[in-house]
Amino acid sequence: MTQSNIELLRRAWAAYNRGDEDAFAACLTDDWREYGPDGGSATLEDERPTMELHRLAFPDKHTEFHRIVADEDTVACHCTVTATHTGKYLDAEPTGARVVVHEMMFNRVRAGRIAETWAMTAGPGFYEQITGREAPEALDNLG
Numbered sequence: 797m798t799q800s801n802i803e804l805l806r807r808a809w810a811a812y813n814r815g816d817e818d819a820f821a822a823c824l825t826d827d828w829r830e831y832g833p834d835g836g837s838a839t840l841e842d843e844r845p846t847m848e849l850h851r852l853a854f855p856d857k858h859t860e861f862h863r864i865v866a867d868e869d870t871v872a873c874h875c876t877v878t879a880t881h882t883g884k885y886l887d888a889e890p891t892g893a894r895v896v897v898h899e900m901m902f903n904r905v906r907a908g909r910i911a912e913t914w915a916m917t918a919g920p921g922f923y924e925q926i927t928g929r930e931a932p933e934a935l936d937n938l939g
Contacts, residue, residue, distance in 0.1 A: 798866035801905045805871045808903075808910055809859045813877075815851025817844055823910055830913040849886070854879035854895070854922065871903045881926045888927050895925045 804823055811819035821840055829837045850857055857879035864873045877897045882890050897917055904912040923931040 813857045815847045825909045825911040853883040853885035
């Protein structure tokens with residue numbers, strides 16, 4: 797079971813990186829939620845605009861998993877997300893800048909799908925890296 801949960805995690809985040817909303821949704825329970833370190837949470841519907849923004853502005857977005865640890869229903873990982881800013885991102889015209897975000901995630905799996913994700917990101921997000929400005933409040937969950 798732990799190996800299939802690891803493969804589920806890889807499949808889900810590869811779909812997220814591609815902006816493939818349907819493939820990402822297929823990896824999640826209907827009531828999936830992602831929780832951030834600030835106590836906020838997001839649903840799949842909340843994530844769809846983020847996926848679209850990232851797909852258009854960072855089409856080469858990639859998550860490299862450095863370490864994945866799984867037990868019966870939890871998959872934890874340390875990963876690095878990299879992307880090149882080649883499309884408009886909110887008010888930021890393409891810069892060609894390479895962005896790097898380090899992340900730790902815990903994902904709880906229920907009935908073969910991810911039911912909950914807790915994510916913590918280190919350092920500035922995509923917006924701050926390409927603009928040098930703090931992300932607008934609406935972008936707090938976008939990176």
